[in-house]
Amino acid sequence: MCVRFLGFVLLICLAGVLRAQGPEPPCESPQLQGGFSVIEEDTDSHERKLFYACDDGLKPAVEGWWGTATCQNRTWIPTPQCIDANACIAPEIPNAKYTKSPNGWHEEGHKIRVTCIDGYEDRNHLAIAQCVNGNWTSMPVCERDVHACGPPPKILNAVIIKQVFQKVFLDNSEVEYACEDGYTSNTGAIQKSYCVFGNWTAVSECIRETQPDTGRGGSAAGGTGATSGHTTSTDRGTTSGTDRDTDDRRVTGSSTRGVGGDTGPFISIDKCGTPPRIDNGDFVEKTLKYLKYQCSAFYTLEGSDTVVCNSDGSW
Template sequence: MWVRYLGFVILFGLPGALHAQPCGAPGLDGGYFVPLQETYSHEIEIIYACDSGRKPAVEGWWATSTCQNGVWSPEPQCIGEEDCLPPEIPNAKFNKKQNSWYNEGNTIRVTCDNGYELKNRDATAVCLNGTWTSVPVCEISNNTCGEPPQIPHAVIIGQKYQASFAADSKVRYKCEDGYSVEGAESKKSIFCISGSWSELPKCSSGSSAGGTAGGHPTSTESGTQPGGGGSSTTSVSNDRNSKPAFIPVNECGVSPVIPNGVVVQTERMYLKYECNSYYTRVGPDTVVCTNDGRWSELPSCKEAFCVLDLAQYSGIGIRQTGKEYIKEGETKNVYCSYYDYVIFTCTQGRVTYTRCCEAYYHNYGGC
């Protein structure tokens, strides 16, 4: 009798094992797996490979999948050898497919995270014969600032710690109790401008703000140090060392004119530029006025499009003539018959194109 009760206690203590669902054999089109069974218990693993001309939808020529409560994870799938898996691009985002792979000829366009920029302005990659062409790289921007400087008697509020900040970022300091900046204010904001932080605040106590601390002078025009001994650097030198790196933009005169670019944001301490459609920016997007009254490095706007002369493609069935413009990284469909069309792609200023096919073959990689 006690053995029966003991068995009940053991089963009662393992509710997950009782309720986990088994898996049926996966439907693997174009491949095979082992072990071959009708059903598989929870957490059983299979190993699969694909037939000639196909490959798993994960890295490698063989792969595994595990039964997780009635579902295979990841789902075993075989794709064409000419298809591509998603690339690994740190500090970047790009258009993800609903399935986990890309057909040959698909193009991805990369956008870097805040604080990063595309190396050589290369934003696109094309899937060709199972590999990606020139995968973009996101590197830290020259306009990115490091961590905000530490200031005595102050903390940064409303912002978790991070080692880098994108251009135009704002952080706010708060002085500790009994200290203030700019009179009675206890908070002060600074901005990341062209890779440098704007003028830093200084937290001073109420007594020292008036020039004394415990009856002793903090400084005098003659350079007296606390306690009355020795001499310090002159006030002229102090003024020079404390001069801010940047001054308001209205002190630099007329805003610079950038061909094919426009000012999209005007602030007290900086101007922000964007390029017109079909152009891409080279250099910083933010321009400041340095303390000597000059503008910082200016951006330029270079062409980011391809000119498609349709008359050159009559040999593949194109009957249209004239010129079309395709933005960098984008595509254009041009019909070569009533149902069929050619896909033209602009990549790094160069036009590539597919064969003349109907939509089905374009969508499933057969063109």
């Protein structure tokens, strides 16, 4: 008796599970005021489609003289509805934003204020659109600002920080580059770039940090040999170990890359005399190690933006 009862209970539970896993109930036929609909019957219930049309003086709340909807979670998406023929459907305006009606359409005579998103401007300088006889008049067109910038350029061994990716940046925007651990640039591990009239200001590449000079190949007190790349007594006459140590402190590192492909050691820029002049630009940063240049507006830099002083006194 107990076995027979347990079998009956399991049968009821199994029937409930099968019903739960069965096909999704279809969407009910909508109560469409001012129109009629036809439901597609030869598809699965969760993919079933509805087609509808509206009476004279009315139109679907979608583009076209007939509308469609799809059954999703027992609901027709979008909601089938017939609206006044002179009403307007909510417009899709690329790169713009405005307050949309919750029902998806706007009555005749309604006005919307459209604003372009950051980095875009209205080509026609029209901020207001109005619904007239079922159509929007004077619709703004948002185009990319000629002074805006695209994404900042990729720098090897560096990453943009404090800024999420975006396709367009406003004029005067600022981004920061951070060099990978173990790398640095002429201006340090963190560099800034600015959007100026549609172009990003140049930044130096991140190069591997050099190890401190250990004096290999010569004596720390002056020795008999000179480290490769340093000024020797032959170049400058007989000098003491103290003088060579003073010269060594001027060197920024024999592996630092110079302007024009020089790979020799660099000394402080006060040894090179008058800074070089370039047309349509000037230096904007000065340290004992380098000068950093920037072009005037409407000009683009060609080559490196940084110059250093070679050990022979040349820029």
